[in-house]
Amino acid sequence: MIFLKLTNLRKLGVIIFDGGEKKEKGTNIIFKHLQSLSVDSWWKDLAIPWNIVLRCPNIYKLRLSGEIRELPEELLRFTNLTKLKLKRFGNLKDDHIKVLEKLPSLRILFADGGTFPAHLVCSEGGFPFLEFLSLDSVEGLKEWKVEKGAMPSLCRLHIEYCSDLKALPDGLQHITTLKELTINSMPSEFCSRLGEGGEDFYKIQHVQSVIITNIIEDEDSE
Incomplete structure (x- = not known):
């Protein structure tokens, strides 16, 4: 690979057309200056292919587009990683979530186009510095619980096209830092719970800005 010689790169995009796991001369090179990495x-x-990602230990921005079969715990040594985007990521498991919530410096997380566990739990102390979370076109997720003490720094939450999600997470009311909630293209049944007097209103009554757009009406509604 020619890029293996470019050890002073600051930004790199890689497109994988094969397994990405072949052992080639020079694959032990560490890209210690790389700040932003995108892998498709x-x-x-x-x-x-984690053999590429793990050679870039100082990145602060990481974009992964493709199936994620594992989230190696070596990622927890990426102390500069503040922004992570997962796209077309397949089926995330509970153990993947446990790694994500332990990332030591993560502040921005995008999940776009994949499947979450049906019952998602954000553990106490998890996502300690996360400020912005976006869930877009996430399937499978039906119930979501945020334990008290999880996501203590969250300021903005965006939920879009997550049609399986029945309600806002239980425990959201404990995140006093949350200032902005945006809901886009979600079912009317979900959205109706958020208004004053709705079942989920108590979870968000402390949030300064709640924006709900493009409500999807039930198919059997008149």
Whole structure:
């Protein structure tokens, strides 16, 4: 690979057309100056190749597009990683979530186009510095619980096209830092719970800005 010689790169984008796991001369090179990394695995049966990601230990921005079959605990040594975007990521498991919530400096997390566990729990002390969370086109997620003490720094939450999600997470009322909630293209049943007097209103009555747009009406509604 030619890029293996470019050890002073600050920003790198990689597109994977094969397994990405071949052992090649120079693959032990560490890109210690790299700040931003984007990895696209184009084919459905090709998972994200962690042998590339883990050679970039000082990145602050990471974008992964493709199936994620594992989230190695070595990521927890990425102390500069503040922004993470997961796109077309397949099926995240509970153990993947446990790694995500332990990332030591993560402040921005985008999840776009994949499947979450049906019952998601954000553990006490998890996501300690997360300020912005966006869930877009996430399937499978039905129930979400935020334990007291989880996401203590969250300021902005965005939920879009997560049609399986039945309600806002239990425990959201404990996140006193939350200032902005945006809901876009969610079912009317979900949105109706958020208004004053609704079942979820108590969870967000402390939030300064609540924006709900493009409500999806139930198919059987008149």
